[in-house]
Amino acid sequence: MENFVYSIPTEIYFGKGQIKNLVNIIKKYGSRVLIVYGGGSIKKIGVYDTIATMFNENNIPYTELSGVEPNPKLTSVKKGVELCRQFNADIVLSVGGGSTIDCGKVIAAGVAYDGDPWDLVINPKKIKEVLPVVSILTLAATGSEMDMMAVISNMDTNDKIGVGNINMRPVASILDPEYTYTVSKYQTAAGTADIMSHIIEAYFSNSKGYMQDRMAEGLLKTCIEFGVKAIEKPDDYEARANLMWTSSWAINGFLALGKPGAWSCHAIEHELSAYYDITHGVGLAMVTPHWMKRVLNDEHLDKFVEFGTNVWGIDSSLDKYEIANKAIEKTREYFISLGIPTTLREVGINEEKFDIMATKSSAKLSNAYCPLSKEDVLNIYKAAL
Numbered sequence: 001m002e003n004f005v006y007s008i009p010t011e012i013y014f015g016k017g018q019i020k021n022l023v024n025i026i027k028k029y030g031s032r033v034l035i036v037y038g039g040g041s042i043k044k045i046g047v048y049d050t051i052a053t054m055f056n057e058n059n060i061p062y063t064e065l066s067g068v069e070p071n072p073k074l075t076s077v078k079k080g081v082e083l084c085r086q087f088n089a090d091i092v093l094s095v096g097g098g099s100t101i102d103c104g105k106v107i108a109a110g111v112a113y114d115g116d117p118w119d120l121v122i123n124p125k126k127i128k129e130v131l132p133v134v135s136i137l138t139l140a141a142t143g144s145e146m147d148m149m150a151v152i153s154n155m156d157t158n159d160k161i162g163v164g165n166i167n168m169r170p171v172a173s174i175l176d177p178e179y180t181y182t183v184s185k186y187q188t189a190a191g192t193a194d195i196m197s198h199i200i201e202a203y204f205s206n207s208k209g210y211m212q213d214r215m216a217e218g219l220l221k222t223c224i225e226f227g228v229k230a231i232e233k234p235d236d237y238e239a240r241a242n243l244m245w246t247s248s249w250a251i252n253g254f255l256a257l258g259k260p261g262a263w264s265c266h267a268i269e270h271e272l273s274a275y276y277d278i279t280h281g282v283g284l285a286m287v288t289p290h291w292m293k294r295v296l297n298d299e300h301l302d303k304f305v306e307f308g309t310n311v312w313g314i315d316s317s318l319d320k321y322e323i324a325n326k327a328i329e330k331t332r333e334y335f336i337s338l339g340i341p342t343t344l345r346e347v348g349i350n351e352e353k354f355d356i357m358a359t360k361s362s363a364k365l366s367n368a369y370c371p372l373s374k375e376d377v378l379n380i381y382k383a384a385l
């Protein structure tokens with residue numbers, strides 16, 4: 001296990017009705033609020049009205065940025081920065097899924113920066129001051145509620161880039177599983193695939209972390225158990241609660257402590273959503289089994305055997321390659337069982353952009369678990385077609 005520093009300071013208010021703490025949280029970290037949200041789901045589930053009532057009753061001034069897109073765009077970040085400045089907001093409250101939270105994080109970083117916020121995305125060293133970010137999560141997937149990352153798309157250049165800064169980690173997040181009852185089957189499935197991918201990306205590492213890996217296996221089993229249950233019964237509290245808490249732990253930094261290295265499936269998927277604006281988790285479900293097939297070799301075999309026996313319960317007395325291949329097949333079958341598209345064709349993607357996407361993603365993979373050339377990534381896209 002390599003050296004690491006452990007600090008995951010986001011306050012979590014988990015469970016039914018935890019929104020009752022919102023006013024105290026806001027008063028602790030700020031006074032004038034920019035509320036950031038998406039296309040309106042928070043109005044349908046009633047959380048918007050709850051927040052507005054609480055703020056009005058407690059004389060908390062607020063303004064709002066609505067319409068943040070899935071795969072949030074730079075244009076929304078710029079609007080939010082302007083709004084914050086005009087209103088003199090000193091705290092950002094993001095209410096929604098990962099897109100909304102990510103957008104809020106970069107707005108919070110952009111307010112004190114005297115230039116185009118895209119500069120901060122491509123060069124996070126330029127991030128100095130960040131307004132406190134509070135999140136109210138309504139979709140279990142990205143883990144943005146407890147991590148320091150944000151992923152922003154610039155449609156002018158077809159770039160989708162992840163930016164990280166410790167001060168963008170939410171100071172507090174409210175996680176009420178009941179808010180996720182209305183998440184569609186499609187988004188529940190995509191979210192589950194995304195959570196699983198975050199765990200898998202940290203698990204398949206060249207650095208050892210026995211303890212982190214046993215935790216990872218438990219979290220993967222939780223996704224496998226409850227992803228399908230939440231799809232079958234959207235108001236299954238236990239299923240929603242377990243998915244929500246797993247989404248946070250998958251990527252809050254814990255599983256990857258002492259296990260550095262680029263995340264391969266994410267780099268390969270981000271190009272798909274940069275060019276075709278597809279749902280992130282769906283892209284991951286398409287790419288992951290093919291990435292696994294590509295990286296399975298003698299060097300990585302034992303890791304796949306651990307994955308197969310500990311996560312999928314495959315008989316450990318079988319031949320090692322048989323276990324590894326069965327594990328990959330079970331992963332693919334699980335994604336299919338979630339009911340989301342599992343081939344690029346199904347979401348309207350053809351070979352046209354494979355070359356540029358493979359060039360861009362392979363450039364990010366020199367220190368990955370298994371460094372991949374442009375040719376390797378091209379083959380993964382072709383296999384996923």
Ligand code: NZQ
Nearest residue numbers: 038039040041070071097098099138141142144149182183
């Ligand atoms: O916009 P609204 O109306 O809120 O609808 C959203 C959106 O259409 C809807 N939704 C959210 N909560 C709902 C709901 N619908 C009904 N009921 C609810 N309770 O779901 C749709 C998708 O929302 P979005 O926020 O886009 O999904 P997700 O949470 O999967 O976020 C995806 C984004 O996060 C990035 C992805 O690349 C993508 O841009 N990621 C962020 C990461 C991070 N910050 O660490 C890591 C991830 O790997 C990922 O890359």
Ligand code: ZN
Nearest residue numbers: 142194197280
């Ligand atoms: Zn992800």
